[in-house]
Amino acid sequence: DALEITGVTALQPSPGTPLAVSVEESRKLADLLALMQALEERELLAGADSIDLSSDSRMEMRYEDRLTVRLAYASDYSYDAKALQAAIDYLGPEERSVVDLTFEDGPHLYQEQGEG
Numbered sequence: 433d434a435l436e437i438t439g440v441t442a443l444q445p446s447p448g449t450p451l452a453v454s455v456e457e458s459r460k461l462a463d464l465l466a467l468m469q470a471l472e473e474r475e476l477l478a479g480a481d482s483i484d485l486s487s488d489s490r491m492e493m494r495y496e497d498r499l500t501v502r503l504a505y506a507s508d509y510s511y512d513a514k515a516l517q518a519a520i521d522y523l524g525p526e527e528r529s530v531v532d533l534t535f536e537d538g539p540h541l542y543q544e545q546g547e548g
Contacts, residue, residue: 435477436482441454463506464483467483469509470510470512471509474513474514479495480493480494480495481493482494489504490503498526498527498528499528502532503534512533515533515539518539530542
């Protein structure tokens, strides 16, 4: 399945060309690419279902359709990818959770709230 990216607007998108965004969104795009590279380096990118850049304060990634991962902009994404791997190992394969990596004191894990 393809990785769904929301929260940035592509300028003149066409298949096979690099993603171009407005100057206002260029920082978000740079952070997105840095995050994707860090995830790829740890072989985690394939588990990413979607990345939402709509918020100006943080990114939110859906991972393996069971984890919601919150990430700060301008973060050390290599560290974040390592922390995500540790959280995945800790939680086990079925647990649904929020992995909040926006805190300076390290990852915070929350039970994911069911809808309804």
